[in-house]
Amino acid sequence: MVSQLSWKVGGQQGEGIESTGEIFSIALNRLGYYLYGYRHFSSRIKGGHTNNKIRVSTTQVRSVADDLDILVAFDQESIDFNFHELRDGGVVIADAKFNPVIPEGSHVTLYAVPFTDIATNLGTSLMKNMVAVGASSAVLGLDINVFQEVVEGIFGRKGQQVVEKNMEAIRAGAQFMKEQLGENLQLMKLDQADGKKRMYMIGNDAIALGALAGGARFMAAYPITPASEIMEYLIKKLPALGGTVIQTEDEIAACTMAIGANYAGVRTLTASAGPGLSLMMEAIGLSGITETPLVIVDTQRGGPSTGLPTKQEQSDLMAMIYGTHGEIPKIVMAPSTVQEAFYDMVEAFNLAEEYQCPVIVLSDLQLSLGKQTVEPLEYEKIQIRRGKLVADELPPLANKENFKRYEITDDGISPRVLPGMINGIHHVTGVEHAETGKPSEVASNRNAQMDKRLRKLKQLKFQTPVHKNAKHEEADVLLVGFNSTRGAIEEAMERLERDGLKVNHAHVRLIHPFPTDEMLPLVQKAKKVIVVEHNATGQLANLLKMNVGHAEKISSILKYDGNPFLPNEVYTKSKELL
Numbered sequence: 001m002v003s004q005l006s007w008k009v010g011g012q013q014g015e016g017i018e019s020t021g022e023i024f025s026i027a028l029n030r031l032g033y034y035l036y037g038y039r040h041f042s043s044r045i046k047g048g049h050t051n052n053k054i055r056v057s058t059t060q061v062r063s064v065a066d067d068l069d070i071l072v073a074f075d076q077e078s079i080d081f082n083f084h085e086l087r088d089g090g091v092v093i094a095d096a097k098f099n100p101v102i103p104e105g106s107h108v109t110l111y112a113v114p115f116t117d118i119a120t121n122l123g124t125s126l127m128k129n130m131v132a133v134g135a136s137s138a139v140l141g142l143d144i145n146v147f148q149e150v151v152e153g154i155f156g157r158k159g160q161q162v163v164e165k166n167m168e169a170i171r172a173g174a175q176f177m178k179e180q181l182g183e184n185l186q187l188m189k190l191d192q193a194d195g196k197k198r199m200y201m202i203g204n205d206a207i208a209l210g211a212l213a214g215g216a217r218f219m220a221a222y223p224i225t226p227a228s229e230i231m232e233y234l235i236k237k238l239p240a241l242g243g244t245v246i247q248t249e250d251e252i253a254a255c256t257m258a259i260g261a262n263y264a265g266v267r268t269l270t271a272s273a274g275p276g277l278s279l280m281m282e283a284i285g286l287s288g289i290t291e292t293p294l295v296i297v298d299t300q301r302g303g304p305s306t307g308l309p310t311k312q313e314q315s316d317l318m319a320m321i322y323g324t325h326g327e328i329p330k331i332v333m334a335p336s337t338v339q340e341a342f343y344d345m346v347e348a349f350n351l352a353e354e355y356q357c358p359v360i361v362l363s364d365l366q367l368s369l370g371k372q373t374v375e376p377l378e379y380e381k382i383q384i385r386r387g388k389l390v391a392d393e394l395p396p397l398a399n400k401e402n403f404k405r406y407e408i409t410d411d412g413i414s415p416r417v418l419p420g421m422i423n424g425i426h427h428v429t430g431v432e433h434a435e436t437g438k439p440s441e442v443a444s445n446r447n448a449q450m451d452k453r454l455r456k457l458k459q460l461k462f463q464t465p466v467h468k469n470a471k472h473e474e475a476d477v478l479l480v481g482f483n484s485t486r487g488a489i490e491e492a493m494e495r496l497e498r499d500g501l502k503v504n505h506a507h508v509r510l511i512h513p514f515p516t517d518e519m520l521p522l523v524q525k526a527k528k529v530i531v532v533e534h535n536a537t538g539q540l541a542n543l544l545k546m547n548v549g550h551a552e553k554i555s556s557i558l559k560y561d562g563n564p565f566l567p568n569e570v571y572t573k574s575k576e577l578l
Contacts, residue, residue, distance in 0.1 A: 003058045003191045006065035007136060010051035010078030013042055016129035021052030023133050027146045028056055029200040029373065032193035036061045037371035038564060043310045049077050058191050062337060062487025066568040069188060070139060072132050076100060093135050095128065111180050118172050127169040134173025138181060141189030144174050199374040203367040206338045207297055208233035210345025211269050213382050217243035218268040220257035222250055222276060225309045226365045227299040230271040251276035255283035262293045265418040267349050271297035274316050281323045284358050286430050288328025291406065291414065293352035300364040302562050311562030312365045314483055314534035320360050321512045329456045331359040332512040336467060336486040338372040346382050354387035355456050356413060362511060366484035366564045388415050394423035402426045402436035408448055412456035457513050465515035470504040470522055477501060477578060478526035482508045482540055485532050491567035492574060514547040529554045530574055536560045
């Protein structure tokens with residue numbers, strides 16, 4: 001029996017690869033296993049190789065597995081493309097229809113199972129993916145009845161006959177595979193899981209759910225990979241709460257519409273990826289100078305331009321901090337797990353209103369589309385904070401002056417009113433303005449307003465600006481990352497520790513303003529600092545050098561080929577740098 005293994009299904013886009021992985025993983029999740037799933041897919045609607053790799057464990061996992069135990073292949077390309085990941089003793093379960101072959105001399109066992117033929121005999125070849133699920137269940141020693149509830153949930157609306165046909169396909173696949181395995185029937189039988197109920201969701205769903213919990217009732221957005229699921233989730237959920245989603249004509253309209261809705265008092269978000277954020281930059285500046293709350297989600301992907309729209313990268317870091325022209329206060333957050341993505345979205349709305357500025361929640365494709373086991377969310381922890389939003393009746397204004405919406409204050413944050421409030425009338429423009437909002441180019445006023453805006457974030461309170469795993473007072477190496485690299489770094493850290501090294505880990509969750517006070521002691525007490533990130537220029541490493549110093553200690557492990565880091569890559573490259 002094994003406590004952990006990795007399973008992958010591969011084939012052409014459009015032939016049920018995603019649903020195969022979904023049915024397999026949802027059933028395991030309901031048994032209480034921890035899962036981590038990552039999809040490799042092509043940037044086209046149909047055709048092109050796609051695969052879904054799922055790590056199954058009796059303990060928490062947060063990264064893609066280094067190797068592969070079981071490969072389910074619907075075509076030869078899936079074997080050719082993924083075979084190198086299979087460990088010695090691994091298994092290939094392939095559709096016999098295409099006469100599968102594996103490299104000679106490999107220590108991998110090939111089982112040719114007639115997925116298509118079995119499914120066709122049962123009524124339709126479309127059920128070949130269910131036959132594959134059944135064959136997989138036999139290798140893992142799973143009772144096929146665990147799939148009953150999942151199949152009913154997916155196919156129940158099509159009628160009980162469809163449910164039974166799909167279950168019959170699973171049973172047929174399992175039976176055929178058991179006969180093939182013979183004495184190897186217990187080859188990869190999984191240890192029993194704890195049976196606890198946990199959520200299993202992609203980061204985008206957690207972001208959308210966090211927006212709902214944080215009080216968002218409007219979203220304006222334009223579809224783009226890998227952000228579209230946020231909009232799709234809220235299209236289904238917001239109407240029940242009196243909210244709505246508008247698909248705009250482009251990202252410029254989405255951002256300006258979000259600014260308008262926030263100005264009116266409705267918590268609103270927009271979400272996009274790098275190309276869309278580029279179009280939003282002028283509007284983000286408008287949010288900054290008008291001091292209007294704004295929450296934006298940036299799901300990073302491979303760039304530049306269209307780049308690698310369905311692949312992993314973390315190259316928007318500098319753009320999110322410095323992309324706007326002029327200087328405005330801005331908060332950039334970077335959750336590292338699906339669970340953090342939920343809570344950080346709630347906090348993003350609070351911070352946007354408290355500091356009256358744009359807040360960017362930075363994700364990446366691996367976090368946004370990768371699916372993780374999530375412990376039950378603690379909704380009682382959620383707080384709604386609206387900052388200096390004036391709720392009480394305002395006194396009459398003297399001499400018919402306007403309300404001082406941009407009043408100079410010690411903390412840089414002015415009182416805020418909603419449109420229509422009696423005695424709250426004021427100007428709002430994108431040009432520099434006096435305290436009442438009236439346009440002003442007076443030098444002293446310009447200095448006063450700029451200084452006011454820029455001192456807002458001096459006292460920013462962010463609960464966990466850096467996730468720390470720093471058990472050593474003096475470390476041989478400090479590993480640093482952000483967003484989805486956390487799991488690979490944590491596993492590499494464990495292996496380095498087994499080699500006798502003292503290793504600390506810091507995962508940066510507040511990108512801007514940079515958490516210098518939290519990072520400086522960790523850097524000072526490490527002999528070597530290694531920054532792990534998905535870009536070609538070491539953007540996080542450069543931010544660390546700019547804000548913390550000690551450049552002579554800092555090295556980078558960079559990856560920008562579109563694929564996520566594997567734990568062994570981080571471990572091996574760290575050893576090379578030490």
